[in-house]
Amino acid sequence: MTKKLLLIDGNSIAFKAFYALYNSLERFTNSAGLHTSAIYGFNRMLDKVLEEEKPTDVLVAFDAGKTTFRTKMFADYKGNRAKTPTELSEQFPFIRELVKARGMSSYELPNYEADDIIGTLAREAEDKGNYQVVILTGDRDLTQLTSDKTTVQISKKGTTDLEKYTPEHVEEKLGVKPAQIIDIKGLKGDNSDNYPGVEKVGDKTAMKLIQQFGSIENIYKNIDEVSGKKLKEHLLNDQQQAKRAKQLATIKRDAPVKVSLDDLAYKGDNLDTLTDFYERMGFKSFLSKLGVEATDADNLEKVSYTKLSHDNLSELTKFKQEVSFYLEMDDDNYHTANIVGFSIGHGDKWFAANEPALLREKPLAAILADKTIQKNVFDAKRTYVGLHRESVDLENVDFDMLLVSYLLNTTNNSNDVGTVAKLHGFANIKTDEEVYGKGAKKKIDPASSTFFDHIVHKAKAIDALHNEMFAELDKHNQTRLYRDIEIKIAFVLARMEIAGIKVNPATLEEMGSKFKERLAEIQQTIFQEAGEEFNVGSPKQLGHILFEKMHLPILKKTKTGYSTSVDVLEKLAPDAPIVQNVLDYRQISKLQSTYIDGLLKVIHKDDSKVHTRYLQTLTQTGRLSSVDPNLQNIPIRSEEGRLIRQAFVPSHENWQIWSSDYSQIELRVLASITGDANMQEAFRENEDIHATTARRIFGLASNDEVTPELRRQAKAVNFGIVYGISDYGLANNTGISRKQAHQFIQRYFEEYPGVKKYMEDIVEFAKNHGYVETIAHRRRYLPDIHSRNFNLRSFAERTAMNTPIQGSAADIIKIAMINMETALKENSLKTRMLLQVHDELIFEVPNDELETVKKIIPRTMDSAVKLNVPLKVESHWGKTWYNAK
DNA sequence: TCTATCACG
């Protein structure tokens, strides 16, 4: 009978799993505080491969330690590897435990890597004849072991996706036979394992040489046949290195492995041990797979509290200085959600209620509105809006746990008190998902004791973390950022959200019915041109029509099929009239579904307004985002879409919509923080910055000589610089050649040397500190800056360049908004600030205040901060948002 | 729930 042997590269799969779940690292912890992400991911992978392969025998191989015969051969082997994070290394003992509980053998061998154990056992099995071998790893190097009896499955990034390698697949993908992989690696070396091959030889050259000569040995035997003088020279110079690299890359097939194939029978799950293991790890989904109901192993320590009622509210008067408060709602959208309860207290005195009506009563309402009693909350903006709906004012918020957590680290953020509390080391709390469930199963029962317990634990967590999180903030030098900007802007935003902006449904409906007609017309034309009816909105069906039926050239693919995105279709438009019609159809149906139907759905019936929510703790740069509806992406670039703005109107007769925007704020920030004299001069002299850049990089005498085309190119370079330039990106985005893009960037850096120096310095800063900062000390961590993966590292480098610029611009407009609210109030104006769109503020203004705000608004914006270059503000107004241009 | 597409700065 044929056996099927599954060989697993334990370390490699554990690493993959760990990094795949790296963003959720803090979500995967058990009640003992152990990180469990790699264990979890490892087990998912086991489930998947066991199910698919149904092996009769299994062995999981592990690396025994750092020193191996390879490090003895070459001391720097893997010498560039960063130390394994403790969050991962602490998981290894448990992964071994898991392997055992799942009925599998494991093995490690001093002086050898897991690869060598796998290579040796695979060979033994192949020699025996009655074996089929499957190897599971995350390391492509193991594909050298593929044969007609052995397949190698490589886990792809992030998921349980596997790529199956047979000898044919290796040849197709790498262009060489499995046995020749080591020759390729011998020639080009391996950066991630830190050994060199032959100088100037990369994938392309290595493949060509091996295809021609078959092996490294053969190259040197026939060295005179190698074409290219330089190449030959390099090959001869690095002959020893190449031979050593090949040896290092070669997986041992005769390691002194002490286990016998006969001992590897797969025994299947040991139910008792496995259940116990899953419970200790807190793996509920795996438990339920075993058919075991998850027991509530991690019962929380009780917090005693008093249930509040009308009769005992007066007990709250004891809180004179400080109180922690949590308002519970049944949905994210706090403009419309129901308030279902609240908790309040301090120290060890706690109260909770499920009657929202109590909020309005004294002394509770009085405490919340008291300017001398400090409040600690989670999400001040949400709490303020919720209370406002109950006609209760919220004053003197000292600590907003959500905001502080976001400022400390923008990455692992969550809107859930339990998640954030655990992140900061407070474990005696559950998440909303654990208590209420999620998705369709989410259910809050305000009458239950679990509900009361949960909201009390939330308020208690806020109370408990108050001081230590503030101390962290201080260590980061971010106290000013929090007190002067973030907590203040929370309330400004709350009032903007509450004010809302009026949207005229009739205008939208009228446009909608026109769009509907045009869509029907275009659709008919498309059907005729296609010769059949299909769903134009389906990229899959459209791809079939364009590329399979009509045989248009395939310019780009996505991972699921043909790309039909705008840039592709624009290139195809001259080939067939159907393409332009598809583009038109797309544009109009986007407007229809997102902006006409979408907006109509969210207009509040009572006031004919839309009330967006600004997410203050989401973006990695400090910008806001806007949801439900998103009012930061209302169309403007196409005239057709821009008309949507006609529906946005003032909420009173004889008022105007007013818009003021910062001109070139990001480039001004760049000029200021880089200190570049030439760029600063351009802004001080109020020049057209794109024209000046064109004049400089193209070496013209004056800005008058700049043609529109040159200006357009210079503008693209200016943008590219802000995004963290690369020649590849610039070329791709502007249609010029990569070589030319490279020249442009070089010229740019010659003309703006301060910018060049800054870009180098900021990447260096990120490498040294692990983060970058804005002018207001907003911080973004960039762990990938050290990554060995080129893509990840390059991305981190671009982010290091971009974030201080985008983030400082975000700081500036936030400061302006805070000052704006004060300025409008001080001048007793009825003018209201309604929206923020990153570098632009939208107001509604009574006609008789127009003259006053013409002075106040721009002045408040351009004086928000003092940069080394002036800030410039442009303003427009009209009877609708459309007309404010 | 994920992917592709497209709206904005």
Added chain:
DNA sequence: ACGTACGTGATAGAG
């Protein structure tokens, strides 16, 4: 050689 421009959100289709 590597192969992406920075930051977002909403929708429809497909699985």
